Amino acid sequence: MKRTATAILISFLLPLMLGGCGVDRALHVASSLTAHELCSVAFVEGRDPEPVFHDYLQPFIGVRIVADRLHYTVDHERRQVTATVGHAFAARAVYAEGRGCTVMNRSAAPPAPLVLDPVAFADVPLPQAPDPRLTAAIDRAFTPDRRALVIVQDGNIVGERYAAGDRADTRLQSWSMAKSITNALIGILVRNGKLALDQPVPGLPNGITVDHLLRQTSGQPFGSSNSGFDLSSRMQFLEADTAAFAATRFEGKPGERWSYTDANYQLLSGIVRRAAGGTPDAVANFARRELFGPAGMKSALLEFDEAGTPMGASWAFASARDWARFGLLYLNDGVVEGRRLLPEGWVDYSARPTPPAEAGYGAGFWTNRGESEGARRRRSWGMPADSFFALGNSGQIVLIAPSRRLVIVSLGFSLDPTNHTPVEAVARLAQALADLGSAR
Structure with a gap:
């Protein structure tokens, strides 16, 4: 028996209502997600938002159910994107220099551009040393959903490729990286x-503690389903103060269970904001002075919520080469050009497995160390046993393998909800590099 569109819609939205995100909020999340993503695409990345909307956003489970009623407008003069579902649930995301795009659900006034202090960016060269033997492996890894691939071994770029329209200096989105x-x-x-x-x-x-938040063992129950309708999505796209909203719900005793959620990292972002001085300008200047400048990441940019907290769970941008420089910071134990940026032992702490996390998670990085189910599976694909990686929705990956002196950056827009396909492709590429090394 054929189900009507109304029945399908009810069966989809009912769990959302029971899960704490009512229909009105769910529809508003869809418009806010659209406005924010397309604003960042247009004004941070400098791309045409139309193919991104059709090829990437519309297939999102939380967007496709209302895709035929979802409309957006790009205002290049005001540098903003507005979106609606039907003629309701209006959302607006506005670009400002230094802070990227912000969803403005509470304030009519646009966000002020940040006042950025002069920063000396270190020269962290990435010499080109292409290895023609990698061509076939890169062909396999650079699937149609990839935008950028950079392979750095022993400090040299041994392989690099970009999709049409992207360049070495194009800012690319992090999601959960x-x-x-x-x-x-x-x-x-x-x-x-x-x-x-x-x-x-x-x-x-x-x-x-801070450790509980970093390791996702705080008992924060929001989850991160990427549906566009979960509480984590509500936090990111509807709440003016994401850190305050993240602090409203906890379950059980800290350390007892592992639950991957953006909310833990918005709480950490609130800690960064307070420690850096309390304003977006202070946070941006802290990040540039203490991290991006010394690491040579000239393109790096953090986005903020309306309250001025960085969106440290999922909204950062940098070029593929700068993501590689970030990977090199961790490859080299937190040291760049002889300057220690991260505490001694911090890298090993970050890659150390979190006991309840069978998916293989450390502290802010996924890890292939230890005997979790996830680590064993990824090692079987070809990821080195000591490696760990930053991972974002849609297959954004920075793999760090200290024993191989290897960093692989793979960025794109995969719609594999598990991220398995892009992760496995990077693992196969790492294995191909190892095979080439043994053949020398």
């Missing part, structure tokens, strides 16, 4: 003596 940037900013605060890993976080219950 931003969590690894947040890991670095927290590490810098620890190095500076402003934070301790075992320090209970003021305002949070049950003695939740």
Whole structure:
């Protein structure tokens, strides 16, 4: 018996209502996600938003159910994108220099451009040393959903490729790779003596520590389904103060269970904001002075919520080469050109397995160390046993393999909901590099 469109819509939206995100909020999330993503595409990345909307956003489970009613407008003069579902649930995302795009659900006034202090960006060269033997392996890894691929071994770019329209200096979106940037900013605060890993976080219950948040064991239950309708999506796209909303719900005793959620990293982002000085300008200048400048990441940019907290769970941008420079920071134990940015031991701490995480998670990075189910599976695909990686929705990956002196950056827009396909492709590429090394 054929189901009507109304029946399908009800069967889809009912779990959302029971899960804490009512129909009106769900539809507003769809328009806000569209406005934010397309604003960043148009004004941060400098791309045409139309193919991104049709090829990438519309297939999202939370968008496709209303795709025929979802409309957006790009205003290049005001540098903003508005979106609606039907003629309701209006959302607006506005670009400002230095802070990228912000969803403006509470304020009519556009966000102010950031006042950025002069920063000396280190020259972290990536010499070109292409290895023609990698051509076949790169062909296999650079599937149609990839936008950029950079392979760095022993500090040299041995392979690099970009999709049509993208270049070495194109800023590309992080999604959850931003969590690894947040890991670095927290590490810098620890190095500076402003934070301790075992320090209970003021305002949070049950003695939740910075370590609990980094390792996703705080008991925060929002999850991260990427449906566009879960509580995590509501936090990112409907709430003016994401960190305050993230602090509203916890379950159980910290450390008992692992639950991957953007909310833990918005709480950490709130900690970074307070420690850096409380304003978006102060956060951006802290990140540029302490991380992006010394690491040579000239293109790096953090986006912010309306309250001024960085969107450290999922909204950062950098070129593929700058993502490779970020990987090199961790490959080299937190040191760049002889300058220590991260505390001694921080990299091993970040890659150390979190006991309850059978998916293979460390602290802000996924890890292939230890005997979790996820680590064993990825090692069987070809990822080195000591490797770990930043991972974002749609297959954004920075793989770091210290024993191989290897960093692989793969960025794109895969719609594989598990991210398995892009991760496996990077694993196969790492194995191909190992095979070439043994053949020398």
